[in-house]
């Protein structure tokens with residue numbers, strides 16, 4: 323395959339700026355593609371605070387793009403960070419992006435998110451026109467970049483760099499569509515006849531996700547099962563019919579993991595290294611987390627863990643229903659998460675009642691996340707829906723056995739003990755209710771109490787191939803088919 327010039331445009335990418343799985347993908351898939359011989363550039367907003375805190379060296383490029391906004395020209399200087407050989411170009415506009423939160427203040431959204439990401443989308447298209455070679459693929463991610471395929475087709479088709487570019491739009495989570503009042507329409511600068519239900523109009527609002535689905539040359543989502551689920555009313559978030567109209571250009575490619583970055587045999591954030599066939603270090607990681615968090619130094623009880631946004635999607639209500647019974651049983655629980663204040667308060671209350679048995683930290687903390695992945699025996703992911711999920715991949719890699727609801731990517735990546743004992747990497751339940759979750763957890767704990775069987779499951783999980791190898795090649799095949 324001839325080398326391609328691929329441009330990733332995303333609103334977050336690890337290790338520079340991260341709130342969730344999108345960042346993991348937008349950070350690691352470009353590395354995987356570039357290792358396969360392609361030229362990949364990632365374009366991100368310059369979140370000065372978050373990217374500054376990441377410690378990555380950032381250099382001014384002495385280049386800028388100019389965007390017309392509401393009758394005024396705005397100039398955006400460009401900066402560059404190089405991560406493992408991949409160029410990340412950062413679009414500066416401090417009044418829009420140098421803020422305390424990426425998408426909003428804690429638990430909220432900035433009121434000007436539409437103009438923020440529209441500005442970024444236009445700046446990213448202009449930046450693409452300044453790269454060293456014409457672009458083959460514009461790969462856009464989630465609603466923040468939803469207008470790029472349409473803008474590329476209507477306003478950039480005459481620019482040499484983008485004339486032949488094909489666009490791919492990846493849905494990382496259909497629940498977040500980017501809907502905004504129609505009074506922003508004038509900012510788009512698009513002919514009025516694009517504003518209809520077959521394009522980005524949605525109940526008299528602007529829907530950025532719809533724009534991406536309508537105009538992209540191909541739409542992907544992050545697992546095969548989620549690609550099927552979103553065509554149903556249950557998971558389609560009111561876009562199932564619209565997606566059905568575009569299903570001939572929709573496919574699912576499961577996410578991978580940067581397995582060098584997420585590697586318990588070389589992770590400097592954890593207390594002791596461990597790996598396939600050498601699981602002894604895991605006990606030291608559990609003891610270290612117990613000491614760090616004030617949990618009792620008990621190795622006779624399983625440690626249940628969770629690292630998650632605290633949102634309805636993640637099944638936090640199911641978790642809260644189950645926790646009191648699990649504490650009664652004597653299990654230890656360690657949870658890291660941030661999100662809805664009511665969930666945070668409920669978890670704080672439960673932890674305060676039994677501080678030696680339950681630990682909860684509200685906030686976003688990558689180092690603590692790594693220590694919890696490494697320490698835990700069982701990882702909880704009772705999601706009501708889950709496009710792919712990165713948490714279970716990280717957990718399996720750290721021999722922290724996931725108990726998941728069989729939906730979306732969780733169904734595609736976790737092999738259920740009840741279905742296939744020999745190859746099991748976790749435990750799954752189907753119905754989204756606390757009884758089903760409890761039954762799956764009971765089965766996991768019963769298995770944990772049989773050390774030989776548990777060791778076998780841990781071995782399967784830690785050896786699972788969660789690398790990008792297969793999926794990066796699937797993306798390349800897709801890109802090549804669009805350029806044929």
Ligand code: ADP
Nearest residue numbers: 342343630631659685686687688691711712713
């Ligand atoms: P989503 O993108 O829906 O939030 P994923 O499972 O796809 O869920 O990805 C979540 C990513 O964010 C994982 O890398 C997980 O480790 C990380 N993460 C989630 N919550 C926290 C937190 N509070 N602190 C640190 N990392 C977190």
